Amino acid sequence: GENVEQHPSTLSVQEGDSAVIKCTYSDSASNYFPWYKQELGKGPQLIIDIRSNVGEKKDQRIAVTLNKTAKHFSLHITETQPEDSAVYFCAASIGQAGTALIFGKGTTLSVSS
Amino acid sequence: GAVVSQHPSWVICKSGTSVKIECRSLDFQATTMFWYRQFPKQSLMLMATSNEGSKATYEQGVEKDKFLINHASLTLSTLTVTSAHPEDSSFYICSANVARDVSKNIQYFGAGTRLSVL
Numbered sequence: 001g002e003n004v005e006q007h008p009s010t011l012s013v014q015e016g017d018s019a020v021i022k023c024t025y026s027d028s029a030s031n032y033f034p035w036y037k038q039e040l041g042k043g044p045q046l047i048i049d050i051r052s053n054v055g056e057k058k059d060q061r062i063a064v065t066l067n068k069t070a071k072h073f074s075l076h077i078t079e080t081q082p083e084d085s086a087v088y089f090c091a092a093s094i095g096q097a098g099t100a101l102i103f104g105k106g107t108t109l110s111v112s113s
Numbered sequence: 114g115a116v117v118s119q120h121p122s123w124v125i126c127k128s129g130t131s132v133k134i135e136c137r138s139l140d141f142q143a144t145t146m147f148w149y150r151q152f153p154k155q156s157l158m159l160m161a162t163s164n165e166g167s168k169a170t171y172e173q174g175v176e177k178d179k180f181l182i183n184h185a186s187l188t189l190s191t192l193t194v195t196s197a198h199p200e201d202s203s204f205y206i207c208s209a210n211v212a213r214d215v216s217k218n219i220q221y222f223g224a225g226t227r228l229s230v231l
Contacts, residue, residue, distance in 0.1 A: 032218050043119070043206050043222040044157070089156060093218050097210040098145040098164065101220060105156045 002027040004092050006104025013080050015113045023090035023104050024072040030092040033073045034101065035064060038087045047088075048075070080111045116140055117209050119223030126197055127231055134192045134226045136207030142187035143209035147220065148180070151204040163190045197230045204228075 003026040013019050025033075031052035036044035050057045050064045050073065057064050061080075066073040077084055087108050091101040116139040126132050136146055145164050149157040161182050163169040169182035179201075181193040190209075194201055204227050208220040 034219070036222070041225070041227070043117075043224045044208075046219065046221065049219065097218050098162070099218055100147065100159050100162060101208075101218070103156045 002102040025092040146190040
């Protein structure tokens with residue numbers, strides 16, 4: 001089955017710096033890769049996703065890149081702000097409704113002002 | 114759009130009692146709903162996949178008689194923790210797929226339910 005590795009487990013940056021979180025996956029059949037942000041005591045919130053037919057997707061300060069050959073994808077946050085502090089999870093799945101998302105272990109991002 | 118409501122947000126119960134958690138898709142119909150369990154500072158662990166009108170599919174190691182799932186409509190799934198014990202204390206989260214686009218696996222999550230069993 002699919003296995004998703006996520007690094008680093010913790011990341012501390014200064015406000016305004018960039019943050020990068022990396023994930024690798026094992027199943028070459030996976031073609032949908034979402035990223036979720038989870039604040040303390042809340043459910044995960046979808047922040048961006050990418051499908052295997054594209055290599056990069058951007059939404060304001062957030063971008064995701066995908067290297068399908070190497071089976072890794074990354075989340076890039078630019079101009080970080082204190083409100084970006086949260087736990088970020090990557091996930092992978094076959095991109096068809098009804099199939100499970102396999103999550104990485106999460107990255108705790110701390111942005112200090 | 115794509116709001117998933119989960120209730121209650123926090124429940125405390127005595128050992129041996131049963132607790133029901135509701136997951137509703139408020140502004141869309143959900144083909145599939147998923148139930149996850151999350152321990153402190155850990156990732157989400159899939160417990161079961163629930164399709165409207167059919168029996169849930171449980172992940173290996175998850176007791177189906179202990180975690181009863183009912184998916185009676187395209188907007189509601191419930192998880193009942195039967196005869197709860199302290200080791201069942203955890204954060205339970207549901208998610209839902211959007212029915213109108215079965216080619217995509219976008220999942221929207223509820224806010225979670227914190228269960229504390231005394």
